[in-house]
Amino acid sequence: MQSIEELKIQMLSQTLQTAALAMLEISMHQAMKLDRSKCSRLRALSGCAFLINITEPSLTVYLIIDSAGQPRLQNIYEGEITTRVSGTASEFFALTLSEDPGKELINSPLEISGESNRLLEISQILKNLDLDWEAYLTEYLGDIASHRIGSSVRRVHQWNKLTKDSLLRQIREYIHEEARLSPSKLELEDFYTDTQKLRLAADRLDSLTKKLRKAI
Amino acid sequence: MKENDSTDFGFKTVPKNEKANLVAGIFNSVADRYDLMNDLMSIGIHRIWKRFAIELSAVREGNSVLDIAGGTGDLAIKFSDIVGSDGTVVLADINESMLKVGRDKLLDKCWRSNINFVQADAQKLPFPDANFECITIAFGLRNVTDKSAALKSMYRALKPGGRLLILEFSKPTNGILAKAYDAYSFHILPLMGKIVANDSDSYKYLAESIRMHPDQEELQILVEDAGFSNCDYYNMTGGIVAIHRGIKNPDA
Numbered sequence: 001m002q003s004i005e006e007l008k009i010q011m012l013s014q015t016l017q018t019a020a021l022a023m024l025e026i027s028m029h030q031a032m033k034l035d036r037s038k039c040s041r042l043r044a045l046s047g048c049a050f051l052i053n054i055t056e057p058s059l060t061v062y063l064i065i066d067s068a069g070q071p072r073l074q075n076i077y078e079g080e081i082t083t084r085v086s087g088t089a090s091e092f093f094a095l096t097l098s099e100d101p102g103k104e105l106i107n108s109p110l111e112i113s114g115e116s117n118r119l120l121e122i123s124q125i126l127k128n129l130d131l132d133w134e135a136y137l138t139e140y141l142g143d144i145a146s147h148r149i150g151s152s153v154r155r156v157h158q159w160n161k162l163t164k165d166s167l168l169r170q171i172r173e174y175i176h177e178e179a180r181l182s183p184s185k186l187e188l189e190d191f192y193t194d195t196q197k198l199r200l201a202a203d204r205l206d207s208l209t210k211k212l213r214k215a216i
Numbered sequence: 217m218k219e220n221d222s223t224d225f226g227f228k229t230v231p232k233n234e235k236a237n238l239v240a241g242i243f244n245s246v247a248d249r250y251d252l253m254n255d256l257m258s259i260g261i262h263r264i265w266k267r268f269a270i271e272l273s274a275v276r277e278g279n280s281v282l283d284i285a286g287g288t289g290d291l292a293i294k295f296s297d298i299v300g301s302d303g304t305v306v307l308a309d310i311n312e313s314m315l316k317v318g319r320d321k322l323l324d325k326c327w328r329s330n331i332n333f334v335q336a337d338a339q340k341l342p343f344p345d346a347n348f349e350c351i352t353i354a355f356g357l358r359n360v361t362d363k364s365a366a367l368k369s370m371y372r373a374l375k376p377g378g379r380l381l382i383l384e385f386s387k388p389t390n391g392i393l394a395k396a397y398d399a400y401s402f403h404i405l406p407l408m409g410k411i412v413a414n415d416s417d418s419y420k421y422l423a424e425s426i427r428m429h430p431d432q433e434e435l436q437i438l439v440e441d442a443g444f445s446n447c448d449y450y451n452m453t454g455g456i457v458a459i460h461r462g463i464k465n466p467d468a
Contacts, residue, residue, distance in 0.1 A: 015261065015453045018268045067277050067300045078274040 014075070021061065021073040028071050028126075038125050043069030045125075048118050049079055053086040063122070083114035101127050223361050226424030235361045236337075240311055242418045247313035249413040251288050251321070256408060257419075263290070265457050266354060269383045270294050272450065272461055278302040279349040282373065284338045284366075285309055285356020289318040289331075295352075296328045306343075308336040338366040346375045354383040358429035367442035377466040380444060386451070386458035387431040393454045401426065432458045443468070 032039050042065055050063040062077035087110035098104035101123040105112065112119060137146035176184040183191065223232045230238060246253065254262050270291065275281055281295045286307035295305045307322075309315045312335060319333055336342050338353065338360050351370045360366045370380055388394040401423035409419030430438060432449050435458070439447050444462025451458050 014268065014450065015264055018264045018271075019261075022264060022267055066298065068297070074271045075268065076271045076274075079276065 017059070017075055021075065025071065025073045028073075032070065039069050041125050042071065042122075045069075045118060045122060048082040048115075048122070049077055050119060050122065051077075051081045051084040052092070053084065054089050054092060055086060056088040059089075065122075081114060083112065083116060083119040085119060086111040095123070096127075098127075224425075224428045226421045226428065232361055236310070239359045242421055243311040244313045245415050246409075246413055246418050247311070247317045250314065250317065251290075253409065253413055253419075256412060257405060261453060262355075265383060265452050265459070266290050266294070268450070268452060269352065269354065269381050269459050270298070272459060273350050273352060273379065273381050275299060275350050280304045280306075280347065282306045282308060282341075282343070282348045282351045282370075284336075284341075284351065284353040284370070285359070286354075287311075287314045287318055287356075289322050289327075291352055291354055292318070292331055293322065293325065293327065296331050299330060301328065301330060303330060305331045306334055306348075307331055308334045308338075308341070310335065310337050339369055340365075341369045341373045343373045345372050346378075347373050349375055349378045350381070351378070352381045352383070355385070357382055357384050357435075358425050363430075363438055364442060367438060367444075371443045371464055374464040376464055376468045378464050380439070380460075380462045380464070382435065382439070382460040384435070384458065384460070385426040385429060386435070386455055389451060389455035393456075397456060432460075435460055 032042070045065045046067050046069050048065050052061045052063060054060070060075070062074045062081075064072045064074060064077060064079075066072055085105075087108070091108055091110050095101055095104050095108060095110065102120045105116070105120060105123065134146050134150040137149055140146075141149070175181045176187075221232055222229050223235050224230075225235050225238050243250075258265075273281075273295075275295055275298050277298065277300045279299050280303060281299060283289075283291045283295065283305065286292050286309050289307055292305050292307040299305060307315070307318060309318065315333055315335055322331060334342070338356065339362050351374055353366075353370070357363055357366065367380075374380060388397050402420075405423050406416040406420045409422075410416035413419075429435075432451065432455065436447050436449055439460055439462045442462075443464070445465050447460065447462040449458050449460040
């Protein structure tokens with residue numbers, strides 16, 4: 001039985017959870033507007049309801065694709081569930097970061113029941129959203145301004161990517177070459193190869209010794 | 217005045233036959249700024265409460281929904297999308313001004329043809345028996361003169377197995393929250409009404425009518441007495457608002 005304090009927390013969290021789902025749903029609808037090709041793919045899933053059950057922390061969310069192909073997020077749903085997927089928050093987080101959600105779904109400890117192909121389909125659609133922000137801006141700012149903003153954003157993005165790559169490379173070099181805090185990947189591979197060779201030689205020596213003992 | 221002939225109008229006691237006109241006066245006065253004031257007064261949270269009510273309604277494609285005291289159509293728009301072209305949504309309100317504002321708003325939003333507008337009294341709904349899968353009344357029941365009559369009328373208009381949802385202000389479950397809420401309702405709310413809508417009396421009535429409305433348990437008893445079964449309620453935002461749910465017996 002729940003205590004009064006637990007019930008109070010639940011009542012407040014109900015409002016917060018509904019608000020969070022509402023915001024997430026609005027973002028999803030905006031994203032859909034920016035990638036029209038995905039709308040038709042989602043329409044093919046209309047009527048499907050996915051139950052996402054996060055065990056730690058405890059949270060249940062329903063993702064429903066309505067008749068217009070729009071995703072809806074709900075706390076409560078009483079219709080038929082197409083697919084149930086259950087796991088911890090970190091397992092779901094790993095899924096969202098994965099390059100290949102299909103592979104991740106199969107290999108991860110997430111529990112899936114129902115039509116898994118539908119779940120794979122929707123995770124692919126949501127993962128591969130190709131947002132055309134420039135087209136969205138054009139509606140409000142016109143061609144020239146939105147193109148300039150788009151170019152600037154792309155330049156900043158490119159600069160960020162180059163800076164991040166360069167920084168990672170330099171940190172790696174410093175750790176491996178300058179400070180010698182950790183061996184490099186090549187050194188590590190050499191070490192593993194040598195260890196493997198040594199283990200095989202030891203095994204051979206062991207079997208040779210056993211053979212000699214038997215002979216004596 | 218006999219007790220049976222009188223009812224509450226905020227903290228005042230008025231003859232039953234006068235309450236509807238007094239409430240109409242309030243809504244005629246606030247209709248134009250109703251949405252703006254709702255957003256300001258609740259900091260937009262009323263949208264979250266309405267959203268949760270829609271989730272509880274379990275309305276599906278093809279259903280018929282009646283939204284009583286539908287006012288400016290917040291719920292009707294959402295239901296319209298859910299029921300689709302095979303379903304219908306009736307937006308009913310006793311107040312002509314509110315209905316007009318709602319109709320204009322939906323026209324601006326290019327509402328679907330599945331929404332119908334009806335000026336109707338919740339106590340005497342002008343619909344056939346067993347006509348709707350779901351009936352909702354959001355922030356309207358406390359303004360109804362005879363709540364029991366209204367609930368019985370809703371029961372009659374629902375299909376067997378259909379559900380009623382009442383979204384209404386209620387009693388905060390936490391003492392500190394209740395005190396803060398009282399201070400907000402009786403001091404800040406009328407001031408806000410005066411500044412934004414140039415009408416502090418209507419918002420004073422709002423605060424008073426909320427206090428006079430039955431609390432969670434009392435309202436649940438009223439719903440059960442009207443014939444509904446499987447009745448329950450959900451407190452939202454610490455009980456400032458409660459959503460009551462009742463099902464019409466499938467064998468009725």
